[in-house]
Amino acid sequence: MFKNFFFSTVCGLMLSFFLSGHAQSRVFIEDAYIRAIIPGQTVTAAYLTLKNESLASCRFVSVSADIAERAEFHSHVHVDGVGRMRELKEIVIAQDEALEFRPGGLHLMLFIENAEVNEKSRSVITLHSPDCGDVTDAVPIRRKAVKPSIK
Ligand SMILES: [Cu+2]
Numbered sequence: 001m002f003k004n005f006f007f008s009t010v011c012g013l014m015l016s017f018f019l020s021g022h023a024q025s026r027v028f029i030e031d032a033y034i035r036a037i038i039p040g041q042t043v044t045a046a047y048l049t050l051k052n053e054s055l056a057s058c059r060f061v062s063v064s065a066d067i068a069e070r071a072e073f074h075s076h077v078h079v080d081g082v083g084r085m086r087e088l089k090e091i092v093i094a095q096d097e098a099l100e101f102r103p104g105g106l107h108l109m110l111f112i113e114n115a116e117v118n119e120k121s122r123s124v125i126t127l128h129s130p131d132c133g134d135v136t137d138a139v140p141i142r143r144k145a146v147k148p149s150i151k
Contacts, residue, residue, distance in 0.1 A: 026053035029137035032125065034065075034110065036143045037118050046108040046125060046139060050099045057094045058132035067123040068110035076105050085109070117141075
């Protein structure tokens with residue numbers, strides 16, 4: 001009786017140890033898309049959810065996309081009732097948190113010289129973190145808005 005209790009406790013501890021070990025380095029991108037470039041424009045935005053299921057917070061200092069010459073983290077702020085974008089030099093995502101990049105809020109700004117990239121269907125986006133490593137996803141370029149934008 002006592003032995004059985006002892007064994008199940010040890011097994012339970014070992015199981016939780018393995019599960020937490022497995023969760024390490026789990027930082028990933030979900031629900032990502034890039035807004036198709038409007039002809040004549042040289043910028044577009046990418047939206048995604050960044051999830052941090054690792055055992056530490058992660059600081060991201062830069063972003064890159066293979067269709068863009070340059071990419072930046074942007075936030076949306078209202079100054080005197082006018083919406084403006086601000087570049088963020090870094091973003092931090094705490095352990096077990098999800099960070100949403102959504103229209104009207106935090107987003108990735110992609111600076112694109114060549115509008116022919118619209119013929120592509122995807123772009124590889126990579127977020128660079130000195131403490132958590134690179135997080136990468138092949139992100140679809142969305143031609144049409146899925147839902148009407150709220151202004
Ligand atoms: Cu922007």
